[in-house]
Amino acid sequence: MNYELVIGLETHVELSTESKIFCSCGGHSSPKEPNDCVCPACSGMPGMLPVMNKRVVELAVTAGLMLNCEISRYTTFDKKNYYYPDLPCAYQITQLNHPICTNGLVNLKTSAGSRDIRIKQIHMEEDAGKLVHEGKFSFVDFNRTSVPLIEIVTQPDFRSAEEVVAYLTKLKSMFRSSGISECEEGAMRCDVNISVRPEGSEEFGVRTEIKNMSSLEAIEKAIRYESQRHMDALEFETEELVQETRRFDDVSGKTFAMRNKETEADYRYFPDANIMPIIIDDEWLEQIKSAKPVAVDEKAEGYREAGISEKEIEMIISNFKISKLLDDTIALGCNAKDSAVWILTDCAGILRKDGKTLNELEVTAEQLSAIIKMVDSGDINRTAGRKILIAVIEDGVDPVQYCKEQGLDRKVDMSAIEAVIDEVIAANPTAVADYKGGKEKALQAIFGACMRQLKGAGDPATIKATLVQKLK
Ligand code: ADP
Ligand code: MG
Ligand code: ZN
Secondary structure, eight states: OOEEEEEEEEEEEEOOOSBOSSSSSBOTTOOSSTTSSOOTTTTTOTTOOOOOOHHHHHHHHHHHHHTTOEEOSEEOOEEEEOOOTTOTTSEEEEOSSSOSEEEEEEEEEETTEEEEEEEEEEEEEEOOOEEEEETTEEEEEGGGTTOEEEEEEEOSOBOSHHHHHHHHHHHHHHHHHHTSOOOOTTSEEEEEEEEEEETTOOSOOOOEEEEEEOOHHHHHHHHHHHHHHHHHHHHHOOSOOOOEEEEEETTTTEEEEEEEOOOGGGGTOEEOTTSOOEEOOHHHHHHHHHHOOOOHHHHHHHHHHTTOOHHHHHHHHTOHHHHHHHHHHHHTTOOHHHHHHIIIIIIHHHHHHTTOOGGGOOOOHHHHHHHHHHHHTTSSOHHHHHHHHHHHHHHOOOHHHHHHHTTOOOOOOHHHHHHHHHHHHHHOHHHHHHHHTTOTHHHHHHHHHHHHHHTTOSOHHHHHHHHHHHHO
């Protein structure tokens, strides 16, 4: 018999906030050493109260807008109770009754064509701590407790591992390009729910949930193994399928039962009376909407229309810092394709000489656009522009002021250029004679002398043409 694969995902994403969700400890990227970022609140000291981080709500709403969700105007938190050493309060603050976003939709392009995946909901919650096991000892690191997460729950709409990978890849670039999350290793974790059913059947089969997967490669392998296990169970009655939670072992490539699937009642959910319901009024929603970055697809399309290449688009979209710099530079009136070249070729090249990458770029859109505009207006040539860019990147100089100080902005009228050329021709009789005698190379020496005297001012092509003209 032929079987159809049915998959639903629960994806946890650590948000890139500066502080945790309910206290002022540093957020996800702050800690250096274990238990660096811990306070009485996030380590579960009795009587400490949570204070909501407004930014978390804004990022969750932004994610919801990007995933075409309805945004709840009234949203509340609940306590999910369970006991585990990495959970100091013995409950996790999460959302059950009134999640922040519901009913979204993501479009995927795969080999099966265009597919829509429905988003059931997005909710906000706090992360748990981390257990570190060393020999017979176990340590608890609370740096991660109360780091803000959003959990994105899909309907069981995926029909292949390829669709799952396409979806997660799309979420990643969306969240990176909008500053919601860097989605680096471990910051995006997935629970994969799988069942199979005979092709053509409307009913869902028994599902199992593979917990806490973070690599796309492992997710693909786990889906392959688990779906085969389900099909074998149905086809050959090798075992009875039960709804349960499983873990994937990367070494053997197999999944193993962890525990029977817990139900909602197991967690004794109840409303968290310490956090007031959050009301998102029109004004706040409008504010979040206006700050919302354009969705990745639209953004890529915009870049494509501006003539930026696919490879460059990918580099830009996967890097929030760079995409923001480019967008801001364009917003300041610079040409899109041109600005992309300045960033991806010039800035990257200058950094590379120091063994650095674009992630370490410290240039503002104001600085960059000032340089591009001076070049575009013909005030300086591109070589001078690049020289200024180097000084901006390496020493943080003000581009306009630096240009003046270095005398790069001299608007050289033709008569000044001609005077310099005449001077150089007069001062280099030997080279001139060589050139006239047929030595093409001599021209380069004379031209070089002109450029030196002009200190990079003027357009090289025009200068060369004028020089050749005069030598004739
Ligand atoms: P629970 O509350 O038990 O976690 P949910 O209804 O919230 O259950 O579903 C959790 C995830 O499981 C969702 O992503 C959903 O799409 C997926 N899911 C539900 N039923 C199935 C099924 N039969 N096969 C595959 N995935 C499923
Ligand atoms: Mg669940
Ligand atoms: Zn804290």
